[in-house]
Amino acid sequence: MLQSIFSKTEADVRSALQSRKRDLEDFKALISPAAKPFLEQMAQQSKTITKKRFGNTMQMYAPMYLSNECQNICTYCGFSMTNKIPRKTLSDAEIIKEAEYLKSKGYDHILLVTGEANKIVGVDYMCNAFKLLRPYFSNISIEIQPLDQDEYEKLIENGLYATLVYQETYHRETYKIHHLKGKKSNFDYRLETADRLGRAGIHKIGIGALFGLEDWRADSFFTVLHLKYLQRTYWKTKYSISFPRIRPFSGGLEPKVEMTDSDLLQVICAYRLLDEDVEISISTRESEIFRNNIVHLGITSMSAESKTNPGGYVVEPESLKQFEISDERTTEVIAEMLSETGIEPVWKDWEKRW
């Protein structure tokens, strides 16, 4: 796979850039080293396409970490079971406190995040959280342990809109090295999560890889393959893609393959050039300067002043974090930055009674 990406030539890149309908071979050319000199052209096209499809808007969302309990041992994550730090799971009252804070900042789309601890933050805990949060937010997404189809169906009935589940790496052997213990060490169960979600009839599925575990070119290609398969199979579902890069955390792992800002920009543009409709989000893992620029070049949703620990906004700012964020600017500052550059931050874009 890597070889076929690295063997792409300047001519392949030119042809991909000019193609009216791009295919997976074009995508390979666009993420290849041969495309580097064409990054500016890719960015120009990505900007035009994104504007045409999504207009001058940016969907705003905020993550809310509910728990850092986790029964997995993963080499790159702050929540790994081996990290001997006290754990925290939000109570009803604490969930509401955090919700009130985020609501006061203007957020209406919320992403609930937990570690993977089925007994503590299972379906019942999530259903209860939805019940508490629905009066505050129009749109609730989750990023929690993968579940079975009937469990997703139950969550959807209770107000779930989207589920994000990242494969981390599509390289089976490398996956094994980084997911040592726990349910997450089952590569196939995780890979098939999007299928279970599709069958459950969910509105939106988010997929992606954690860049740094494996070669980013290979993993971004396999993510595209996965995306294309899902789009054809579960055609009533929307898709979003995210490109997290490994960030420092307590007990951290160095990335195996470095990914520069220029590489990340290349991948984002390549995705947009291949797929005009897929949503692409960027988190606060990325730097201020990168985010200021990338919001014009293909991104459709973003978060601001995120906390990656349960209770991080108000309840318990010092609890164990999943990773360190990079762009620490407040929501107000980000919203202003967007407005000043001609982008309207969109807070509500869903009706919860549907």
Add this chain to the structure above:
Amino acid sequence: MSKTDQLKIADKTFSSRLFMGTGKFSSSEVMQQAVLASESELVTVALKRVEPGNDDDQMISALKDPYISLLPNTSGVRNAKEAVFAAQMAREALGTNWVKVEIHPDPKYLLPDPVETLKACEELVKLGFVVMPYIHADPVLCKRLEEVGAQCVMPLGAPIGSNKGLKTQDFLEIIIEQSNVPVIVDAGIGSPSHAAHAMEIGADAVLVNTAIAVSPNPVEIAKAFKLAVEAGRIAYTAKLAPQRQQAEASSPLTQFLYE
């Protein structure tokens, strides 16, 4: 066409991506010669034109050839119930479980009824038929048909018999992009260049009838269609050269990477 680029529908493979209709010809002989010249391997026959039980049926006899499969169509029926009945009749009369589902309640433009077509296909799949539905170029309908088990979809390029070409191109492209089953452009293809066009945008096959049957020289035109379909297919797999050049905008968007 090359052996490696065969089209598979259900249990059959086809070397030719040109399917033919058999209506409107001046005689069974001309029809037969045109079909042979087209090298088509799947030929649709309106069940209403066949005399059941008559082994000497002219049309059917003319199509007896080891390379040609018959595809009965339900032309004339107006709803799902009639279509299912027609398919069962065809299975008995022609010994094939393949059926082209055509339901047009409107006798003037012969436009397909999407609701009845979906119902009929769902029922026919359950009864063990290989269904090939003739439909509008409606991407959502195509996905719904795929879900009920249709083995291909046959969206129209323009009103049937109009010879106007790919008036529905934008929708055909969406259908081709999304489909997990072969997409056969049916109806509206009026000239070999239209057929080549359909193949270039990625159709798996085309079905042509009027353009051949009504031409002053059906046999020659059939040959021309064969070549056009092959050319279009080769162009699609080889990829066309880009059509437009884009000027590079002046204000750089990537400068921030180097600051």
